[in-house]
Amino acid sequence: MAKKTAFNKDRSEAREFQTPTSGVFFKIEKVLYDKRSKFQKIEIIENKEYGRVLLLDGLVQTTEKDEFFYHEMLVHPAMASHLRPKRVLIIGGGDGGTLREALRYPVERAWLCEIDGQVIEACRKHFDWLRPAFEDGRAELVIGDGNVFIRNTKEKFDVILVDSSDPVGPSTILHSRVFYEKLKTRLAPGGIIAAQAGSLVLHLEEHKQKSMFLKKLFKHASFYLGPVPTYPVGMWCYNFLSDAVDPLTKRKLRVPGGLKYYNPGIHRAAFALPNFLADKIR
Numbered sequence: 001m002a003k004k005t006a007f008n009k010d011r012s013e014a015r016e017f018q019t020p021t022s023g024v025f026f027k028i029e030k031v032l033y034d035k036r037s038k039f040q041k042i043e044i045i046e047n048k049e050y051g052r053v054l055l056l057d058g059l060v061q062t063t064e065k066d067e068f069f070y071h072e073m074l075v076h077p078a079m080a081s082h083l084r085p086k087r088v089l090i091i092g093g094g095d096g097g098t099l100r101e102a103l104r105y106p107v108e109r110a111w112l113c114e115i116d117g118q119v120i121e122a123c124r125k126h127f128d129w130l131r132p133a134f135e136d137g138r139a140e141l142v143i144g145d146g147n148v149f150i151r152n153t154k155e156k157f158d159v160i161l162v163d164s165s166d167p168v169g170p171s172t173i174l175h176s177r178v179f180y181e182k183l184k185t186r187l188a189p190g191g192i193i194a195a196q197a198g199s200l201v202l203h204l205e206e207h208k209q210k211s212m213f214l215k216k217l218f219k220h221a222s223f224y225l226g227p228v229p230t231y232p233v234g235m236w237c238y239n240f241l242s243d244a245v246d247p248l249t250k251r252k253l254r255v256p257g258g259l260k261y262y263n264p265g266i267h268r269a270a271f272a273l274p275n276f277l278a279d280k281i282r
Helices: 067-079 097-102 117-126 131-135 146-152 169-175 177-185 204-217 264-270 275-281
Strands: 013-019 022-027 030-036 041-047 051-056 059-063 087-092 109-114 139-143 157-163 187-199 220-227 235-242
Touching (some): 041 117, 059 067, 067 187, 067 220, 087 146, 117 131, 117 139, 177 187, 177 204, 187 204, 204 220
Parallel strands (some): 087 109, 087 157, 157 187
Antiparallel strands (some): 013 022, 030 041, 187 235, 220 235
């Protein structure tokens, strides 16, 4: 999809076209941020129903009302399945939600590698509920390309969380086989990768192609699902990848308190796939 603003002409609405003929719109109470960075158009608006909404290149990234669905389901299946996640890497996730969820655990250090530092600054200013994560002493912010970071770092990570955009523009490489081959080399023994994978309905062909190489790279390569009301078609897919941990047979989950959505029952249910997806990736 071409880069564009989400605003209509009189700036009374923000609209995301999720397909050429359908999408989601928000009545704008107030425009809080409207700038273009080196990489993308960044917009933050206030909406009566969803609170503050972050859009990048006209696409909804997070809303104050429903962000917990996405961030909890990206983070906790991997983090709660690991015996002792001490060193965590987040690629992308400039809004800070994934970092916030990872820091619920007694991690020693959490790196957040985000290519667009302007996204971090905009979210720090306008999303008070995310600011404590950026200010946590265990967090280390790296402004740079996640693919380059993975190629150059000597660190080993217990959990890697890929909170990337969809496979367009600079994020395309973050969905490729060569990238996941590099990720695997940076996993510590017993390590787990979780990655956002796109819409359940709109990205079926991408799921098929990705599943083919992930199953060759990892002993355990599973899709799982979670709702995100404002994302395309409302149901989102994620990858769980590990050579050591099978999420389908994992019995003991170390789940932190204070969560709004994720729990052990949700964990087990999330890995039950609808027939049309299971058939596509088989």
